[in-house]
Amino acid sequence: MKMEPKKSILPNQYLIIGFCSIITLGSFLLFLPISQRSGIHIHYLDALFTSASAVCVTGLVTLDVAATFNLFGRTVIALLILLGGLGFASFVMSFSMLLGWNIGISKRSVVREAYNLGSLKGTLQVVKTVTYASLIFEVGGTLIEFFIxxxxxxxxxxxxxxxxxxxxxxxxxxxxxxxxxxxxxxxRGNILMNLTTALLIIIGGTGFFVLSDIARNRRWKKLSMHSRIVILMNLALIVTGTLGIIILEHTDLLSSFFQSVTARTAGFNTIDIGKMSEPGQFLMMVLMFIGASPGSTGGGIKTTTTFAMIISLGSMIFRREPAVFQRRISNESILKAFQVFLLALLVVILGVFLIAVSEAGRFSFLQISFEGVSAFATVGLSTGITPFLGSFSKVVLMIIMFIGRLGPFTIASSLRARESVLKYVEEQVFIG
Amino acid sequence: MKMEPKKSILPNQYLIIGFCSIITLGSFLLFLPISQRSGIHIHYLDALFTSASAVCVTGLVTLDVAATFNLFGRTVIALLILLGGLGFASFVMSFSMLLGWNIGISKRSVVREAYNLGSLKGTLQVVKTVTYASLIFEVGGTLIEFFIxxxxxxxxxxxxxxxxxxxxxxxxxxxxxxxxxxxxxxxRGNILMNLTTALLIIIGGTGFFVLSDIARNRRWKKLSMHSRIVILMNLALIVTGTLGIIILEHTDLLSSFFQSVTARTAGFNTIDIGKMSEPGQFLMMVLMFIGASPGSTGGGIKTTTTFAMIISLGSMIFRREPAVFQRRISNESILKAFQVFLLALLVVILGVFLIAVSEAGRFSFLQISFEGVSAFATVGLSTGITPFLGSFSKVVLMIIMFIGRLGPFTIASSLRARESVLKYVEEQVFIG
Ligand SMILES: [K+]
Ligand SMILES: [K+]
Incomplete structure (x- = not known):
């Protein structure tokens, strides 16, 4: 097979195949009667949707998980979430390490794509850190919540x-x-429960780069620009979200804070989302769409993407360099941010449009948009309509979840391996 | 006053002041009893809205224009549209030329900003062409429609x-x-009326660069990349829009074609927009948001902006240069396109959000979004809710129209005159 190296499978394609395999396997397991409570019969599509939702760590459901699946089924779901959360690639890597396998460059680049790492260097270290840190936080969280x-x-x-x-x-x-x-x-009123869950969500959504950066450097001045941006955006979004929800929904501080945290992108809720006002739902959609930080278990277009675009707009308006913390954000970063944003928007809009057409007015455009954004950002919050959608709409939502989890960029760049080398003369176009 | 040249008024600021003055003057005229039919009394806010809508060539209305204003009032509105359509700056220039005034650089740059021209050269020529061409088409259209x-x-x-x-x-x-x-x-069924109006809209929305490019070069191969992109996008959007409306609304070809043309950004309608399906309304919103071409009387983020973003996405996905017609689109053009797009989106979203909050559930989010996009892209299509909005919402819509007409870029860059000269070290951020 060394004769045509250009046709070898790309890291991105490994990832896609891996996720698809796990989702399919999970759907079979969940479809088997041994996963379901006695007397329950489900359609295969709902088993597939549940598996996809678990592997994509989304949490959107077309059926009542607790009422449908028995202990075995729920354990399968928990494992699928673990697999999806750590990331398929990272899982393969840790597994290989445990067995003492030799890890070649090609496999390492799978992890690189999964975490959008800039270089291959230190990839192994990242996987170790990711796995150990995850286990520590998960065990710690389990202990606290056990007492609740x-x-x-x-x-x-x-x-x-x-x-x-x-x-x-x-x-x-x-x-x-x-x-x-x-x-x-x-x-809703349980402070310990809310704070523990919120903390787990925030740490999980911050991304392992930032966590290891903080663990290593400990002081604000020593942190990378990336880490500072992530921390800043986290604070800004949590505060904005909390205040927004308090103002729009007249809810208490704890619920609003929790809902603001969980919108990006955990997807728990203590408030009934379907009963929120339309502006409140829209605010949630914005938070969901922005989502968590790169290299984390969360989805969305990411905090840094949003920040890069804001800085770029600011630089245009105030005619200065796109800089922050005395560092200029590279033009490539900014361009990539806009591309990610537009691609994400197009995926969501196309999906929502298809669902809206196929549901023919049964649900409002905002309700459908909410589920679409929730699926894309792998949040899983719902106005409550997902279980009542038609099969076509469920398939569309699944595809949105899948694209959202792997990143539209990952999927898109799996289409073509090599850069085109043609060079053309540049010409101006009048814009705006 | 030559002592502080840096504090002189920017071209953009001239434009903004000019538009504001004309809108205010128009509102006073329309508020006077001599403009209204006998027995009619209107609020000043509605006179202001009508004037702003006319100067911004939008056509959104808070009252029934024909039933409210007499011949004098309607003539005022027509003049306001003429002023707004030619552009305040262009008008000042033509007026100066007629009187043989000497036109200095500072005034010419006002026109440059109004039409987003790349250089000062040939600005005078553009103004002449704009004025003459407009008159010819308007007189021609009047003759044909007279017989109808x-x-x-x-x-x-x-x-x-x-x-x-x-x-x-x-x-x-x-x-x-x-x-x-x-x-x-x-x-609706009058073919001559539909085609004449559609043709006037298309020519008006194509932009004078392209028109003079076509008039000068006549052959496709000789046209600039800009002109080719505009023609291509016009065709693509009209065809897509027509087919989309036929499929979604089951309307006839003529109505669908007309509605597809007029969504970008004329705002006539032969179909009742309020009765369209939600996906149909959403399709109209996309067409409206994209709008016409640069240097035209139309609004929206513009065809070339959309095209530059699509090419950029394509170049990312297929890993090639952002090129078309053997010409590379410059990185500055692409970045500006994304900035314009995001700024436009933020203006619309913020406006719609404020209106939705203030209307407290009286209208659906999609209905309000429709009016918001319609105002921003100065289209004027309406689901019919604008006359029933509260005063606060009307003010917000007016501001959106104003920003949309002058371009968010023009307004934003009027905030600061000079470029900042600080240079920072570049650093990477993980995106997406
Ligand atoms: K989730
Ligand atoms: K219009």
């Missing part, structure tokens, strides 16, 4: 709920096991 | 309707004088 669930459930069940919830939070999966699409609405 | 209106109206009234309609079409104003918010719904 212990008040209502017998020990084993409480441990199960706590573990599922902690994994779900840290991996920004937001899967709802409470039953009746309740998510965490039952814990 | 002559069938229903007495000669003088027919001439008035024909002139108003031709001016309105060529300047992409789309103002509705038929009464009862009917626009051209009464002429």
């Amino acid at each position: 669930f212990r008040k209502t459930y017998p020990p084993l069940q409480a441990l199960g709920h706590a573990a599922f919830n902690a994994i779900s939070a840290f991996n920004n999966a937001g899967f709802d096991l409470m039953g009746g699409y309740r998510s965490l609405t039952g814990f | 209106f002559r069938k229903t109206y007495p000669p003088l009234q027919a001439l008035g309707h024909a002139a108003f309609n031709a001016i309105s079409a060529f300047n992409n104003a789309g103002f509705d004088l038929m009464g009862g918010y009917r626009s051209l719904t009464g002429f």
Whole structure:
């Protein structure tokens, strides 16, 4: 096969094939009667949707997970979330390491694509850090939440709920096991529960670069521009979101804070999203669309992408360099940010448009847009319409989730391997 | 005053002040009883809105123009459209030329900003061409439409309707004088009326660069990249829009074609927009948002802006240069395109959000978004809710129209005159 090296499989294509395989495998397992409670029969499409939603750590559901799946089924879902959250590639890498396999360049570049790393160097170290850190936070979260669930459930069940919830939070999966699409609405006033979950979500969504940067350098001045931007954007978005929800929905501080955190991109809810006002839902959509930070378990176009675009706009308006913290953001970064943004917007708009046409007025455009953005940013918040969508719409949502999880950029750049070398003369176009 | 040259008024600021002055003057004239039919009393805000809508060649209305204003009032509106359509700056220039005034650099750069010209050279020539060409097309259109209106109206009234309609079409104003918010719904089946109006709209929206390029070079191969892109995008958008409307709304070819043309950005309608399906309305919003071409009477983010972004996305996906017609589109053009797009999106989103909050659920988010996009792209199509909006919402719509007409870029860059000279070290940010 060395005769045509240009036709070898690209790292991106490995990733796509890997995710697809796991989703398919998961769907088979969930479709088997051993995964379901007795007396329950589900369509294969719903098993597929559940598997895709779990692997893409989204949490959108077409059925009531708690009422449909038994302990085995829910364990399968938890494993699918773990696989999806750590990232398929990262999982393969850790597995290989455990078995002492020799890891070649080609496999390392799979991880590079999965985490959008700039270089191959240190990739192995990243995978180790990712795996250990994840485990520590997940175990810690499980312990704290165990004591909360212990008040209502017998020990084993409480441990199960706590573990599922902690994994779900840290991996920004937001899967709802409470039953009746309740998510965490039952814990709305529980400060410890809200803060633990929010903390797991924030740490999981910050991205491992930033976490290891903080662990290594400890001081603001020593942090990279990337880390500072991520921290700044996190603060700004959480505060803006919290205030916005308080003003629009007249909710208390804790619920608003929790909802602001979870919109990017965990997808738990303590407030009934379907009952929010349209501007409130729209605010949630903006938060969801922006999402978490690069190299994290979260989705969306990412905080840094948003920041780069804002800086670029500011530089245009105030006629200065696109700089922050005495550093200029490279033109390539800015251009890539705009490309990611537009591509994401096009994916969501096309998907929402197709669903709206196929549902023929059964749901409002805003409701459908909400589910579309939620799917793309792998958030999983819902106005409650997803279980009632037609098969075509469910398939579209699944595709949006898939593209959103792997990143439209990853999918798009898997189409062609090599750069074109043609060079043309430049010419101006009048813009705007 | 030569002591502080850096504090002199920028061309952009001239433009803004000029537009504001004309809008204010128009609002006073329209508010006076001599402009209104007997027995009519209007709020000043509605007079201001009508004047702003006319000067910004939008055509959104908060009242029934035909039922409110008498011949004098309607003539004022027609003049305001003419002023707004030719562009305030261009008008000042032509006026100066007629009187043989000497035109200095500072005044010429006003025209440059108004038409987003790349250089000062040939600006005078452009103004002449613009003025003469406009007159020729407007007179031609008036003649043809006179014979159509002559069938229903007495000669003088027919001439008035024909002139108003031709001016309105060529300047992409789309103002509705038929009464009862009917626009051209009464002429839905009239082929000559539809084609004449569509042609005036297309020519008016193509932009004078392209028109003079065609007049000078006559052959496709000799046209500039800019002109070819404009022609290509016009065709693509008209065809896509027509097919989309036929499929979504099951309308006939003529109505669909007309509605597709007029969405960018004339704003006439032969179909009742409020009765279209939500996907149909959304398609119209996309067409409106893209709008006409640079240097034209139309609004929106412009065909070339859209094209530059599409090419940039394509170049990213297929890993090649952002080139078309064997010419590379400059990185500056592409970056400016994305900036214009994002700024436009932010203006519309912020405006729609404010209106949605202030209307507190009286209208759906899609309806409000439709009016917001329509205002921004100075289209003037409406789902019919504008007359029923609260005062705050009307003010927001007016501001959106104003920003949309002058271009968010023009307004933004009027904030600061000089480039900052600080240079920073570049650093990478992880994107997407
Ligand atoms: K999620
Ligand atoms: K218009």
